[in-house]
Amino acid sequence: MNWFLAKLVFRIVCGNGDHTPQFDEQIRLICADDELHAFHKARLLGEGDHLNSPCENNANVSWKFIDVTELHLLTRPADGAEVWSAIKEQADADLYIRSVQKTATQLLQRGLHHFTGSN
Known part of the structure; x- marks a missing residue:
């Protein structure tokens, strides 16, 4: 399989x-x-x-x-192996970068809340 x-x-x-x-x-x-x-x-x-x-x-x-x-x-699965990629064109590069960074911060905060058990 x-x-x-x-x-x-x-x-x-x-x-x-x-x-x-x-x-x-x-x-x-x-x-x-x-x-x-x-x-x-x-x-x-x-x-x-x-x-x-x-x-x-x-x-x-x-x-x-x-x-x-x-x-x-x-x-063969390997740590860090690429499983998906998408190339995007954005009219406003700075806005896109800020959006990516905001999403990453939210993911980190959610992970920290889960790890520490706090809400």
Whole structure:
């Protein structure tokens, strides 16, 4: 058996869908014999994950599975191994860097709270 990373894409629709289109890209860990089986297994997971729930104004929000867009074989696990990468272009580099640093600070604080048992 091999481990794969699969990217599943869902469309998020709130109410009648009269809003800016939104998509949820999820990275899933898949165990399969080969890439073909990993692809089919990822598709089955996506098809089984159609979600519907109420959102603001009592409208219904749903996640509609689109398809699997990427599969990556995970070779021998190693500390620090790259498992995902994305290159982004941002109009405001300083704003993006501040956003990354703010998110990192929040992750660190959450980890410290968990480690120390404080809320």
